[in-house]
Amino acid sequence: MATIPGSEALSAALHVISQSLLIPVIIGLLAFMVYAIISFGGLLSEYSSRVKFEVGDVKKLIKDMSNPGTPEHVLEVVEKSNLSENHKEILVSIVESDDIGLKSRESLARKLIENEEYKIAKSLEKTDIVTRLGPTLGLMGTLIPMGPGLAALGSGDINTLAQAIIIAFDTTVVGIAAGGVAYVISKVRRRWYEDNLSTLETLAESVLEVLENASKKPAQIT
Numbered sequence: 001m002a003t004i005p006g007s008e009a010l011s012a013a014l015h016v017i018s019q020s021l022l023i024p025v026i027i028g029l030l031a032f033m034v035y036a037i038i039s040f041g042g043l044l045s046e047y048s049s050r051v052k053f054e055v056g057d058v059k060k061l062i063k064d065m066s067n068p069g070t071p072e073h074v075l076e077v078v079e080k081s082n083l084s085e086n087h088k089e090i091l092v093s094i095v096e097s098d099d100i101g102l103k104s105r106e107s108l109a110r111k112l113i114e115n116e117e118y119k120i121a122k123s124l125e126k127t128d129i130v131t132r133l134g135p136t137l138g139l140m141g142t143l144i145p146m147g148p149g150l151a152a153l154g155s156g157d158i159n160t161l162a163q164a165i166i167i168a169f170d171t172t173v174v175g176i177a178a179g180g181v182a183y184v185i186s187k188v189r190r191r192w193y194e195d196n197l198s199t200l201e202t203l204a205e206s207v208l209e210v211l212e213n214a215s216k217k218p219a220q221i222t
Contacts, residue, residue, distance in 0.1 A: 022144045029174045036181040051082045062206045120193045130182035138175015142168040
C-alpha cells in the first residue's frame with residue numbers, strides 16, 4: 001500500500017503532541033479533584049450557615065416594612081432581618097436613593113439585581129467548568145496512553161500495556177468523580193441562589209412600592 005508523502009511526519013507530530021498532553025491532563029485532573037473536594041466542604045459549610053426564607057417569612061417582612069411605611073422604618077426592618085449582608089446592602093441602596101425619581105429608582109433596583117445575578121453566575125462558573133471538563137480530561141487520559149500501550153502489545157511488551165491501562169482507568173475514574181461532585185455542588189447551589197434571588201426581587205419590588213406610597217403621603221395631606 002502506497003503511503004502519502006509527508007504522512008509519516010504528520011503522524012509523528014500528532015503522536016508527539018498527544019503524548020505531551022498526558023502530563024498536563026493528569027495535573028489538570030488532580031487539580032479538578034482537589035478543587036471539587038474543597039468546594040464540597042464549602043458547600044457543607046454554606047449549608048450549615050444558610051438562612052432559608054420561607055414564603056411566610058417573606059410575607060411577614062413585607063408587612064413589617066409596609067407599616068408604617070416610612071423609609072426610616074424600612075431601613076430599620078431590613079437591618080434587623082435575617083437577610084444576608086449582600087441583600088441588605090442592595091435593599092438599603094434602593095431605600096437611600098431618595099434623591100432620584102421613581103423610574104430611575106426602579107432602574108437602579110433592576111441593575112442591582114442584575115449585578116447580583118452576575119455574581120451568582122460567576123460563583124457557579126468554576127464548578128460548571130469542572131463538571132464539563134472533568135470527564136473530558138478523563139477521556140483524554142484514557143485515550144492518550146492506550147496508543148503506546150497497544151503498540152507495546154504488538155511487540156509483546158505486556159508490562160507497558162498494563163501500565164497504560166492502569167493510567168487509563170485511573171484518569172477516567174478521577175475525571176468522572178470530579179465532574180460528578182462538581183455537578184452536585186452546582187445543582188444544589190444554583191437552587192439555593194435562585195431561591196435567594198427570587199426573595200430579593202420580591203423584597204425589592206415591595207420596597208419600591210412602599211417608597212412610592214411614602215412619597216405620595218405629603219401630597220395627600222395637603
